[in-house]
Amino acid sequence: MELTLAQLQEMGSSGFPGLLGIEFEEAGTASVRARLALEDKHMAPNGYLHAGTVVGFADSACGYGCILNLPDGATGFTTVELKTNFLRTAQPEITIDCEARLVHGGRTTQLWDASVTDPDGRTLALFRATQLVLR
Numbered sequence: 001m002e003l004t005l006a007q008l009q010e011m012g013s014s015g016f017p018g019l020l021g022i023e024f025e026e027a028g029t030a031s032v033r034a035r036l037a038l039e040d041k042h043m044a045p046n047g048y049l050h051a052g053t054v055v056g057f058a059d060s061a062c063g064y065g066c067i068l069n070l071p072d073g074a075t076g077f078t079t080v081e082l083k084t085n086f087l088r089t090a091q092p093e094i095t096i097d098c099e100a101r102l103v104h105g106g107r108t109t110q111l112w113d114a115s116v117t118d119p120d121g122r123t124l125a126l127f128r129a130t131q132l133v134l135r
């Protein structure tokens with residue numbers, strides 16, 4: 001079954017992506033773009049953006065991309081490794097963006113890179129995920 005980005009958005013609305021409030025904007029054959037309006041719930045106790053918010057945001061974008069780009073015969077995927085480099089932080093009441101890009105789309109694995117940016121286009125974090133294709 002092929003899914004559209006709108007169908008995935010609906011499916012994720014009651015799960016973790018919905019809990020975070022991620023809005024998926026577009027998806028192509030090798031990329032996904034998403035937005036997240038930052039609220040107090042996304043912050044660490046120090047008032048700055050929680051690292052888990054950024055990881056969940058980027059991982060969700062990469063995961064949606066993986067689902068939309070599964071090879072023939074695949075039934076799903078699971079993340080086997082992820083890494084994030086944090087370059088700066090943010091505070092509430094701004095919207096951050098994520099662009100996830102397919103680096104490798106093989107029969108058994110996919111590799112996705114994502115960048116999370118602030119409204120001025122400054123990079124907050126660089127993210128990489130390796131996905132195992134399930135059959």
